Amino acid sequence: MTNEPSLFQGVSFQLAKIGIILAFLLGLLMSSVQLYLDLDNQREELNLLFSRVMEVATPPAMRAVHTLDDDLSAEVVNGLLAYDFVIGVRVTDELGNTLAEGQTAQKPSQTRWLTSLISDETRELYSDLIIPGYGQTASGGLAFTVDMDQALQAFYERSSLNLITGLVRNAMLVVLLFFAFYFVVAKPLARLSREIKSINPEEPGVRRLTPLPGRHDELAQLLDSSNQLLNAVDLSLAKRRAVELALRKSEGHLRQIIDSLPVMIGARDIEGRYLFANKALASMVGRDVDTMRGQDVRDLFRHAVDDVELILQNDQRVIRQGIDVEINEEAFLTREGRKLYLQSHVMPLHYYDQTVALIVSVDITERKNAQAKMEHMAHHDALTNLPNRVQLVERLDLEIRRAARHGYCGAVLFIDLDQFKNINDSLGHPVGDKVLKEVAQRLVSSVREEDLVARLSGDEFVVVLTVLDKDLSTAALRAGEISEKIRRIISRPFHTDSLDLRISCSVGVVIYPDKNSSVHELLRFADTAMYQVKEKGRDAIEFFNEDMADKVSRQLVMEGDLHRALEGKQFALHYQPKVDMGTGTIVGAEALLRWHHPTKGLISPADFIPVLETSGLILDVGQWVLETACDTLVHWQAQGWWKPGMRLSINISPRQFRRAAFADDVLRTLKRYPIPENSLEMEVTEGIVIQQVDEAIVTMRRLAEQGISFSLDDFGTGYSSISYLKQLPVTVLKIDQSFVRDIVDDHNDRVLVETIITMGRLLDLDVVAEGVELEAQFDILQRYGCHYYQGFYFSPGVTLSAFDTMLAEHTVSA
The missing domain is CATH 3.30.70.270 (Reverse transcriptase/Diguanylate cyclase domain)
Known part of the structure; x- marks a missing residue:
């Protein structure tokens, strides 16, 4: 009884089976693509057919609607129902009344389930009936319902024929492939298999495989290559002894290589005795290679390691269980007292007639010291x-x-x-x-x-x-x-x-x-x-103490509220008039930031402005103030209330002014808002400009070239140095309200105020007094020659609508 494979186990059957699967899959893919393209084309044709049917039916339907001819309407309905795919028609007049309608039942069909998958089962078509000469107003409508299953019947019949044809073609192809593979490949391979089984492995060169006459394909090349292989095997057996001799020589060379490696390599048996060791390992324990053979690890490492028994246990695990053991770090003390750190890998090795533990160790002392140094650096200041x-x-x-x-x-x-x-x-x-x-x-x-x-x-x-x-x-x-x-x-x-x-x-x-x-x-x-x-x-x-904790807590809460205030548009600008002391006319205003908290009400600027500064929100809020002020100036100019020479002042915070991009941000904002010329004034304090005078001068002059003027706010409370005042491009001095408050009763305040006003006039600067609340204060300032004032004596800061009223009245009175 032979072990030759049956027909169904042969290569021809396997290839035929693969061919059937591939042909089926390819045919299915091609048929699917063809069906998809055909369906897409069929949809276009149906759309064109429906359009033509509508075009043909529209003229008589328009006449029927125009003349209200029911008979003609019925003819239109019956004419459309003559199409197999039309199952409902309706003609209506301009009021939506039905002139004629008709329906037919859907025909039974076995493909209706397929139609519901690829399309709607029915389709509604409608056309307005517009009578020429009566404008574009529809006089009625024509609607008909299409049974998509009937409309696609031609597509289904054509697709079925294509599928059957494809299956027959694929079946014929598979049968032809089966016979071709059998005679061309399978039968010669079976003969080749029998000849290979008859070859004696001990004498591979005695017999040869029979060539295939007249063939030069891959199978013929396989036979030639197999015969050449048999010759080569026969020759290799002859060279075997020569190779074994060369291997013995190479073993000596390999030993030299192992001795030259910078890693420590050794082998121990299950009793813990060394079978061999390279020079690096022998030098580390203070021995030579020859004397290492037969040494017990207990004697060698008695004082070098902490636990010799653990080493023996690892060796026994490796030898008996055939597993590798990785020792990431072990300390070793040399004979000279130098401490080393080794990383060792212990693995089983078949050494002649026994299994031993092969140990490969690497000195990681330098890496260990480097890691310790890095660990120290990670936790210590350099x-x-x-x-x-x-x-x-x-x-x-x-x-x-x-x-x-x-x-x-x-x-x-x-x-x-x-x-x-x-x-x-x-x-x-x-x-x-x-x-x-x-x-x-x-x-x-x-x-x-x-x-x-x-x-x-x-x-x-x-x-x-x-x-x-x-x-x-x-x-x-x-x-x-x-x-x-x-x-x-x-x-x-x-x-x-x-x-x-x-x-x-x-x-x-x-x-x-x-x-x-x-x-x-x-x-x-x-x-x-x-x-x-x-x-x-x-x-x-x-x-x-607790007071500090409460202060920190309140500041954190307020900082969160301020973030929400900016997002929720809780900020507003109030405007305090700036008044000419001689004429009593409004010459400008100062924009004052106000915060209306949704639950706490109006919050004092003295409480929230410092938090804006420390949190950095002052940058975003300051930009909002600038944009709002510019938008207000555009509004006042459009109303005709803002006259040449009038200025709106906004306060600039130190953090905002010292930003390198401050001037660029301001100039970009001015490009977006067409404010009146020379109408914007920025108030800066002495402390802002005195710390970096040169940079401040560059920034102020750059903005002054674009029509922005500067006033020195709270003058007299800071450095008040004329040496830097004359360098700055400042046009206005503002007397701090702390001097104005007690000017009536305090002689020193009167002297300071008079000095500031006189200095301002000598330097050709406008002087504005803040916080004027009493008539007596006003009289003293007017007598000293102050130009302008702000304060409750004229008006507190008011909303935009209230200030609009002031400007309107001021414009009318002027």
Whole structure:
């Protein structure tokens, strides 16, 4: 009985089967594409047919509607129902009354389910009946319903014929492929298989495969190649012994290569004895290669590793279970006392007649040291080598939990060096770095070892005092004493480059644990207390208290409300008239920002303007003020109320003015709003321009070239230096209301106001007095020669509509 495959296991049947599947799939794909294209074409033809039917039926329908001829309407209906695909017709007049209609029942069809998948079962067509000469008004309508299944019958018949034809063609193709594969491929392969089975593996060159006469295809090439292979195998057997001899020589070369590798390689049996080791491993344990053979690992590593038994256990696992063991890190002590870190890979190896453990070890000491250095750098400040913010947060979090668990108190000290920027600016950053290093050393020396000193950034340091006392008051007292000690130590002179530098610090203190405060809350509380010191004059200590917490909380709440206020359009501008003291006429106005909170009502600018400044929202709000003011100027000009020489003033915040893009933003806004020429005035305070006079002059002159004037607000409360005043492109001085308020009773205020007015006139500047509320104030200012004034004496700031009324009345009276 032979093991030859049956017909259905042969290559011809398998190929025929694959051919059937491929032919079916290809035929199905091509038929699907053809059906889709035919369906698309059929839809176009049907649309054209429906249009033609409508065109033919429209003229008689129009006559029937025009003459109200019911008989003609019925003829139109019957004519359309003559089409197989039309199942309903209706003719209506212009009022929608039916002149004639007709319906036929849908014919039974086996393809209606298919029609519902590819189209609507019915389709409604309608046409307005417009009678020539009567305009475009429809006099009636013609509508008919199409049975899409009947309309697509021709498509179904044609598609069925195409599918049957395709199936017959594919079946014939499969039969032809089957016979072709059998005679061309399968039958010769069967003969080749029988001949291969008859070849003796021990003597492959004795017999050869019978070639196929007259054929030069791949199968003939396979026979030739097989005969060549048999010759090659016969030849390779003859070379076998020569190869084995060469392998022995190469083994010696391989040993040389292994000895030259920089990694440590060795093999141990299940008893822990070394079978071989390369030079790197032998040198590490202080032996040579020859003496390593047979050495017990217990004797070699008795003092070099912590656990020799663990090494033996790993070897036994590898040998008995046939698994690899990876040892990422193990410490090793050499005979010279040098500590190494090794990364080892232990794997099973068939060594002659036994399985042993092959150990490949790499010295990772340098990488380990580098990782330790990187770990240190990740948690320490590069300049002072103090713990950084990352380590501070981790240590402080641990300390808070420990203090809560054991019931004692500690303290967090937030330390900021006063005026440190002056050292960097005047003496350079190298000197500043030396000072920071010295401060770090002084802080470390002033606290205990268990305390933590960290550098946050710049000139900010944090000291965590641990285990002060179980009593909160006593702990606070000790924290205050240590803080004062730190403040005194830092205040000692710094000797650098023949200079004695003196520097002070502001210290904010918070006691923990307190009300389950988190690490970041404690740091924020200490930071808040430190800034309280800054506001009070620096070089002092301040403890965080509930008032500070309430202030911070209120500021955060207000900051969130301000974000929503800008988005919800809760801001508004009020306008306070600026009045000529001589004529009493309105010469301009100042735009005042107001906030109408939806629940808290009107909020004072003194409360929310500082929050806008600190949060950065002043930039967005300031841009809104500028755009609103420009839009208002355009409105006033369109009404004819804004006359040449009148100016609208807006206040510019320091943060807004110091932005590098401030001038560009203003100029872009002016391009969008065609405001009257020379009608916009910007009020800046002395503090804004005095810090960076050169940059301020460049910005102000650039804007002045575009018709924007500048007034110096709150004049007299700041530097009030004529040396810089004459450099600035300022056209107006505004006397602060704090001088005007007591001008009637305070002689010093009168002298200051008179001096400012006289100086303004001598410098050819307009002078505006703010906060004029009494007639007596007005009389004094008028007597001193003040040009303009603002205040309740004339009007407070009013809404836009109220100021519109003022301008309208002012224009009429003028």
